[in-house]
Amino acid sequence: MLGLPVHVRACLFDLDGVLTQTAKVHAAAWKEMFDGYLRERAAREGTEFRPFDAVDDYDEYVDGRPREDGVRTFLAARGVHLPEGTPDDPPEAETVNGLGNRKNALVLRRIREEGVEPYEGSVRFLHAAREAGLRRAVVSSSANCRDVLAAAGIEDLLEERIDGVVAHERRLRGKPAPDTYLEGARSLGVEPGEAAVFEDALAGVEAGRAGRFGVVVGVDRVGQADQLRAHGADIVVRDLAELLEPR
DSSP, rough: TTTOOOOOEOOOOOOOOOTTTTHHHHHHHHHHHHHHHHHHHHHHHTTOOOOTTTTTHHHIIOOOOHHHHHHHHHHTTTTOOOOOTTTTTTTSSSSSSHHHHHHHHHHHHHHHHHHHOOOHHHHHHHHHHTTTTEEEEEEOTTTTHHHHHHHTGGGGOOOOEHHHHHHHHHEEEEEEESSHHHHHHHHHHHHHGEEEEEEHHHHHHHHHHTOOOOOOEEEEEESHHHHHHHHSEEEEEEEEEGGOOOO
């Protein structure tokens, strides 16, 4: 059904890069935040400034992860370890939470200025899944998931939302741990083996594999099909509309 194994009864979709064209907005906001911080730090310590790579560093360290995990993981790769701080740290605080809040302010500004567009193929697939009777949930590490869905005009096509806010409330580990996807399946009343995971992030694909879901669909928006397969994708497509084509 819809290019998926016959035992699949539900679809669990990542948001950024799968349903909406916001991955590039997040990558740009991460780069703006990290470059600003790394430049300040290099000037203060008299060391060389090495910018954040919005493709390689984004894919390897932050894409698909909860915001604080992204800050922590990337900085650790650069040998930088900051205090955790608290979730209400101001954006100028030199803490993991402070830098995360700085990035969030930047991405919200970009979304306000640039808007949010869904992928046309994903909208078509959502409609087809609903018509076919498949259950549907969005599973995202973003705390802004509800606002993005509303801005993109696709909120009504999804039955459940497991996002950064829900993950915090229910103490769910972020991707690459499978917790949020497992919670998505539970919210739809299906077993993991009956659900398909749709992911463009390497960490998200790892989460799908770790959760033993029925099928993991890797969505290759940036030319990383081989990496998606290596991290656990069973199927790789460039757009969800490919799954609607006759086979």
